[in-house]
Amino acid sequence: MGGNSFGEYFGAPDGLNDRIGPHTTETCNTYNMLKLTNHLFQWNVSAKEADFYERGLFNHILASQDPVHGGVTYFLSLAMGGHKHFESKFDDFTCCVGTGMENHASYGSGIYFHDHDKLYVNQFIASTLE
Ligand SMILES: [Zn+2]
Secondary structure (H helix, E strand, O other), X not given: OOOOOEOOEOOOOOOHHHOOOOOEOEXXXXXXXXXXXXXXXXXXXXXXXXXXXXXXXXXXXXXXXXXXXXXXXXXXXXXXXXXXXXXXOOOOOOHHHHHHHHHOOOHHHHOXXXXXXXXXXXXXXXXXXX
């Protein structure tokens, strides 16, 4: 789904399926991976990087905000029967609350890229480029 951590920690590549639980996929981790992926794409244009960004953005970051009250998740549980826990506005302030504010204000940062003669439209997001 684009997330890749368990309890704030990375693990062996392609092994998250062995560590699924209520503390799977910290939102900050995906936030950082998307920032890194934008840099990697700028250094070396690759559909693989653009696809990774889309998976993380749509499956994790967009799903990390409470659509009613605006709170954000610390972890996005992938446990069977798991559920989202949105942090409270006044009683929680994990790292993911801080990056969560930036997450939802930066949807436009990964849509368009260009070099001297090419334009890359990487995300299927309603937008206008001028
Ligand atoms: Zn965090």
